[in-house]
Amino acid sequence: MTEALLEVREISKSFGAVLACADVSLDLRIGEIHALIGPNGAGKSTLIRQIAGNLKPDAGSIHLAGRDVTGWDTASRSRAGLCRTFQISSLAMEMTVLQNVVLGALGRRGDVFRFFHDPLKDTGLVEAGMHALERVGLRHVARDRTADLSHGQRRQLEVAVALTLSPKVFLMDEPMAGLGMEGSRTMTAVLDGLRAEAPILLVEHDMDAVFALADRISVLVYGEIIATGTGAEIRADPLVRSAYLGEEATV
Amino acid sequence: MRRETWVGIILVLGLLAVPLWALAVDEPYTITLATRVVILALAGVGLNVALGLGGLVSLGHAVFFGLGGYAMGILASHAQSYTPLAEWPILIEGSKSMPVIWLVACAVSGLVALAIGALSLRTSGVYFIMITLAFGQMFYFFSISWPAYGGEDGLSIYVRNEFPGLNTLDPIQFFGVCYVILCLALLLVSKLSRSSFGLALVAARQNAERVQAVGIEPYRLRLVAFVISGVITGLAGALFADLNRFVSPSMFTWQTSGEIMIFVILGGVGRVMGPVAGAIMFILLEHFLGGLSEYWHIYLGALLLGVVLFARGGLIGVLAGREVAHD
Numbered sequence: 257m258t259e260a261l262l263e264v265r266e267i268s269k270s271f272g273a274v275l276a277c278a279d280v281s282l283d284l285r286i287g288e289i290h291a292l293i294g295p296n297g298a299g300k301s302t303l304i305r306q307i308a309g310n311l312k313p314d315a316g317s318i319h320l321a322g323r324d325v326t327g328w329d330t331a332s333r334s335r336a337g338l339c340r341t342f343q344i345s346s347l348a349m350e351m352t353v354l355q356n357v358v359l360g361a362l363g364r365r366g367d368v369f370r371f372f373h374d375p376l377k378d379t380g381l382v383e384a385g386m387h388a389l390e391r392v393g394l395r396h397v398a399r400d401r402t403a404d405l406s407h408g409q410r411r412q413l414e415v416a417v418a419l420t421l422s423p424k425v426f427l428m429d430e431p432m433a434g435l436g437m438e439g440s441r442t443m444t445a446v447l448d449g450l451r452a453e454a455p456i457l458l459v460e461h462d463m464d465a466v467f468a469l470a471d472r473i474s475v476l477v478y479g480e481i482i483a484t485g486t487g488a489e490i491r492a493d494p495l496v497r498s499a500y501l502g503e504e505a506t507v
Numbered sequence: 508m509r510r511e512t513w514v515g516i517i518l519v520l521g522l523l524a525v526p527l528w529a530l531a532v533d534e535p536y537t538i539t540l541a542t543r544v545v546i547l548a549l550a551g552v553g554l555n556v557a558l559g560l561g562g563l564v565s566l567g568h569a570v571f572f573g574l575g576g577y578a579m580g581i582l583a584s585h586a587q588s589y590t591p592l593a594e595w596p597i598l599i600e601g602s603k604s605m606p607v608i609w610l611v612a613c614a615v616s617g618l619v620a621l622a623i624g625a626l627s628l629r630t631s632g633v634y635f636i637m638i639t640l641a642f643g644q645m646f647y648f649f650s651i652s653w654p655a656y657g658g659e660d661g662l663s664i665y666v667r668n669e670f671p672g673l674n675t676l677d678p679i680q681f682f683g684v685c686y687v688i689l690c691l692a693l694l695l696v697s698k699l700s701r702s703s704f705g706l707a708l709v710a711a712r713q714n715a716e717r718v719q720a721v722g723i724e725p726y727r728l729r730l731v732a733f734v735i736s737g738v739i740t741g742l743a744g745a746l747f748a749d750l751n752r753f754v755s756p757s758m759f760t761w762q763t764s765g766e767i768m769i770f771v772i773l774g775g776v777g778r779v780m781g782p783v784a785g786a787i788m789f790i791l792l793e794h795f796l797g798g799l800s801e802y803w804h805i806y807l808g809a810l811l812l813g814v815v816l817f818a819r820g821g822l823i824g825v826l827a828g829r830e831v832a833h834d
């Protein structure tokens with residue numbers, strides 16, 4: 257399969273007795289949004305952390321654009337084009353919103369070791385940052401301190417920083433959590449447009465967003481992928497219905 | 508202009524005005540006191556790069572202060588006794604020239620900072636503090652047990668080193684030299700804190716995971732910061748030795764590391780002018796309270812406690828308000 261940009265091959269991870277990730281394989285193809293859903297504690301974030309390089313799998317391998325990156329650290333993976341957002345916002349809280357996106361643009365450009373160059377006076381960096389803020393609807397708070405943002409705005413900023421990196425692959429861990437109706441709708445539109453730039457592995461609990469966006473859905477339960485398929489296939493899958501979607505989710 | 512800029516300008520001008528006034532009324536001791544403030548502030552400016560920008564709590568900065576001091580002591584003592592430092596493989600003479608001594612002090616401090624940093628930055632938190640402290644103690648005991656350069660007694664240099672075109676024995680001229688260096692260092696650090704490197708370094712202090720996620724390795728940022736920090740503190744050590752015309756192992760003690768850290772904390776961690784404010788306060792306290800009681804450190808301790816508990820921004824924080832992100 258040549259069009260798979262990201263390939264996860266049979267990775268496993270256990271925390272003591274808890275098997276958080278059991279022989280998981282999945283791939284992400286050019287132009288798609290691949291949603292990863294599953295109940296709380298299923299191991300979705302654990303999978304994301306292993307792909308991003310924050311956590312070492314016990315077994316298995318991860319391939320980005322044909323290269324085995326299993327042994328690489330987070331920063332190297334990011335430079336190779338693998339970019340993630342965090343389920344719990346992870347930002348430089350004392351910095352301004354603009355500084356956070358400029359940091360992303362700086363990482364993208366790869367020349368941090370400049371000691372007399374003011375990145376906030378660099379139109380290239382600032383424009384890249386402002387553009388990313390514009391896309392998620394945060395332009396008006398660019399000068400605010402990140403710690404003063406609402407929970408939802410921090411989620412949006414996470415995505416904006418990811419945008420500045422223009423990666424090959426996005427890994428997004430619940431970007432809609434806490435956004436509210438309006439915010440969710442904007443974010444859905446942003447992600448929808450994004451898939452043309454780079455495919456997204458999207459962890460999300462908001463089923464409306466998932467079914468609206470995903471080209472494929474994988475269902476993770478107790479660390480195991482029990483099904484992968486289109487939205488219609490997943491909805492019709494009896495195993496998924498009993499294990500996760502439940503009776504009430506007869507959408 | 509921002510309030511912090513004004514506070515900075517007033518501090519820098521005040522620091523210049525005091526010795527000029529002392530010159531006018533012929534009080535050379537006050538000029539020496541002001542020179543001490545300037546040099547200790549410079550040591551603090553160095554630590555502030557690691558501690559304030561990088562969040563690296565180093566209790567080992569006495570290493571660089573001491574290395575700078577001994578760079579001066581060793582070079583000058585060889586020049587003073589007309590014996591070469593080394594004859595093989597190449598002839599190395601001592602030197603009485605300040606610029607040469609500064610260069611050597613900076614180079615040695617920088618290299619040692621690179622080595623210490625490369626090892627200790629693999630740890631963090633309490634372990635980092637302990638490892639830097641341990642390195643400090645190593646250098647201290649080494650300096651005590653090395654008789655060639657005075658061992659415990661230290662080294663006396665009879666005549667202050669030379670700077671082209673100046674009479675460095677004249678207190679006000681030596682003050683001028685130190686003052687210009689401090690101003691250059693402040694300019695450098697203020698540029699640095701607004702640079703791409705500074706942005707990434709501060710971000711790594713606030714959230715290392717975030718910095719890694721954008722493809723930047725915090726370890727490398729911190730290592731470079733630690734080296735810059737060591738170089739500046741090392742230069743301060745060379746000037747301090749020249750001020751006293753004396754070097755001794757006391758420059759390597761953990762108390763020295765602690766005092767440098769006190770300047771930074773009193774003045775305001777991570778504020779460009781923090782170490783200047785801190786060193787002024789420290790010397791004023793030492794001068795006035797030290798005259799009243801030899802236990803003046805109790806008051807210093809109380810003040811430090813007050814700053815840590817109630818005024819995290821230090822004196823600069825009190826005078827100029829909370830740190831604002833610049834546009």
Ligand SMILES: Nc1ncnc2c1ncn2[C@@H]1O[C@H](COP(=O)(O)OP(=O)(O)OP(=O)(O)O)[C@@H](O)[C@H]1O
Nearest residue numbers: 271274276294295296297298299300301302303343
């Ligand atoms: N560092 C860790 N140490 C021990 N157990 C862990 C660790 N991280 C995760 N776990 C466990 O692994 C399992 C999977 O957790 P994970 O956070 O991946 O779930 P999730 O699918 O992201 O859940 P949620 O939808 O709530 O975000 C849980 O049982 C969790 O308690």
Ligand SMILES: [Mg+2]
Nearest residue numbers: 300301302343
């Ligand atoms: Mg999770």
